[in-house]
Amino acid sequence: MSSSYDVRFWEVRRNQSSKTASYEVRWKVGGRQKSKTLRTKALAESFLSDLRQAAKRGEAFDTETGLPVSMSKTKNTITWLTLVLAYIDMKWPHSAAKTRDSLTDALATVTPALVDENAPGRPDELVLREALRQYVLPPASRQLARPAGIAAAVTWLERHSLPVAELAKVRNVRLGLDALTTRLDGGAAAATTIARKRSVFYNVLQYAVDLEELTSNPIDKVKAWKPPKVREVVDRRVVVNPAQARELLAAVTYAGRLDRGRHLRAFFACLYFAGLRPAEALGLRIQDCHLPKSGWGHLVLSKSKPQANKRWTDSGEAHDDRGLKHRAQDEGRPVPIPPELVTILREHVDEFGVHDDGRLFRTSRGGVISIGTYCEAWQKARALALMPEQVLSPLAARPYDLRHAAVSLWLNAGVAAPEVAERAGHGVDVLLRVYAKCIDGGVEIANRRIEDALSST
Known part of the structure; x- marks a missing residue:
């Protein structure tokens, strides 16, 4: 040679x-x-x-x-870190801010585990995570100046990251899977967190298959490792009835400084009476609303404003301007709204007006209301409206539970599942799976039918 x-x-x-x-x-x-x-x-x-x-x-x-x-020695191989960067570069331009956050979170967890186990001088885990999340994984951050400790950690990762070919071995894949089950403080990760991160890990390995770096996805070969069960159904204990919902909406007007509570009343009413997601309500504009003086009105949703860290958005703002979940870009979703919500929205517009872009809900300076702001007001409203034992219970613990209450109400009122799914922006299969335990009367009806059959001659 x-x-x-x-x-x-x-x-x-x-x-x-x-x-x-x-x-x-x-x-x-x-x-x-x-x-x-x-x-x-x-x-x-x-x-x-x-x-x-x-x-x-x-x-x-x-x-x-x-x-x-x-x-x-490793001819024609690429490392796991190199593959991860290629995968992120491929996904990043078309991903929402929360998806980017989730991607980098998962890959900052699994990547430090996929290194040469005999590599000396391993940096502190917190430093490795910071290096990946803040400097290596986000494309726009890779050119930032790196503190000495971060630069050393990145060099160590680049030098000792496993070749992708080594991930064909089940024992190496298990290193990544096991890393997903533990928090940085050593505690056990939540089932939903493990499932979310495992999905990202699986997809990156599948990308390696697409690039012909692996012949098949090695996670499929792991038999002794099972992800924990994730509860998909809504806990019926969070669901308020109409009387409780109205009490909470009234209590909101007394929560928050100045007129913030009164401003948020209509926001929370959209979650309960129209089943909107909070991010959909934040994007609601007057031009999306048909609010007659009497009778039912309707909304045509077209925008959503989910909140994420500024690092993950293209605009550098805390809220992304996105289309609707589970819908094609610019595809709207019509939602009929009952007279009670029509009245609340008309009163809101009369008192607070709308922003220059038509948005109904905004801060005093015209910005998008943060999760922290409306959650703080909601907790104050719960303390005012509910009994002490209810405050300590899961009942309407989160603003999102108003949406759960809305969908549960529609299903229990006998509205056909396809219509409920259309209004809520769900698929019918997801709707019935998620809200299965919130539909009343099923056991009683089944028992009565069985009893009638047993008593028949």
């Missing part, structure tokens, strides 16, 4: 000879031109970076393979 220290590199370029997108890395070793084509630009740039770093370290390059000694 001959080797050379005479190495030259070119920038990554798009492969013009292929109909599908791919990128070419080109370099010369001892005058002999070498190239490697990869499916994504991120993978290509990472491979080129590995070559350049080897050259800076003074490594000799094999003239046959074109690879430095350190990479010849």
